[in-house]
Amino acid sequence: MEVSVQREDFDVGTELARLTAADTDIGAVVSFVGLVRQGTGEGRISSMELEHYPGMTERALQAIVDEARGRWELQGVRVIHRVGPLVPGERIVLVLTASRHRHSAFEAAEFLMDYLKTRAPFWKKEQRGGEARWVDARDSDDSAAARWRR
Amino acid sequence: MEVSVQREDFDVGTELARLTAADTDIGAVVSFVGLVRQGTGEGRISSMELEHYPGMTERALQAIVDEARGRWELQGVRVIHRVGPLVPGERIVLVLTASRHRHSAFEAAEFLMDYLKTRAPFWKKEQRGGEARWVDARDSDDSAAARWRR
């Protein structure tokens, strides 16, 4: 199983051990963990809600993983994205890439995150004080994803 | 404590939780884990021994961490490098970087690994069949580190 969308938290150590257990030709594992940032001052958030498109989300994440596997020689890939209510400091997303050499693992992990940010159907709604606000998409995420176009 | 040189294994989940516990303004954590590769056929290794230069190793690793902190805005950094005997599949090294945004965390982690590979006094001796051989330094590691020169 390469892709999971779930409400529960994940443990990076457990996922890493699982990914590397069967293969002693893995030399490098890169992980990315995204967390809920609290922000500061007026912008401080108290909680957020992650909405997604069940069915399409899993398909979109798997398509992104398949694209990464076509571009880099990877011994293993794992993507977990949480949905539902989350508070500052909580983990949102995990990307793990395993390869023989470190550069492929680093590039593939960054690619997966850039594509996930712009292609996987998730939406964040933040609670600030008593007010709820849908998070706007960021241009910097679009340009990060555009780097990989070819 | 940012830098450890130790014989014992480490747990990435524990280290990550420790690094992010005190700060709810961290949005991104990147980890790199290096593992002992078994290799294939004639080149198959049965074990390796990691030698280091006690005292200088910790200083060199801390200097690399300080350099990374000067180049990127990092909320946290952690480096653990194991020494002593290791078998294929075992973890050798952990680098963790925490920052507000993902690109800094990715870049800093890759920088730390490139510098660690070329500047920290560790030496690997591999056992293949009955034969022991000191691992040669790789030109590709030198050119990876040279990318960051400025």
Place this chain on the structure above:
Amino acid sequence: MQVLYFAWLRERVGAAAEQIDAGSARNARELVAQLTARDPRYAAAFADLAAIRVAVDQEMADLDTPIAGAREIAFFPPVTGG
């Protein structure tokens, strides 16, 4: 066909999903035109078409992608996961 709405589009339309007869609409843009003519809730939700993304049968598409034979059309704002 099944039409789905997510995030603030869902809130403005006031429904997460509904069964709609697409009638003569050949693409998502024409479907939107039908909906906005039907009820002011849709007109409010689809006021800024540049802010709307479309998926046809769970694949990213655009407003001009043909929808003939499609079973599921989804409308949503640009994604903000990760």
Place this chain on the structure above:
Amino acid sequence: MQVLYFAWLRERVGAAAEQIDAGSARNARELVAQLTARDPRYAAAFADLAAIRVAVDQEMADLDTPIAGAREIAFFPPVTGG
């Protein structure tokens, strides 16, 4: 001063550390010359100077770094950690 050897240099010299009077040696290169004149073990260990790295008082240095006042000189092959 304390002189340290690591990895295959340690094996060829046959010692991990030794107390050495650097005498008139102004830098690591001159110290190596003194050692190789003293015993064939050093000549074997230091045969290929391009393969030797040097640290002076636990800082990366090179063969021409002055060693006056240094307490600890280390010789080793290029590093292979990570």
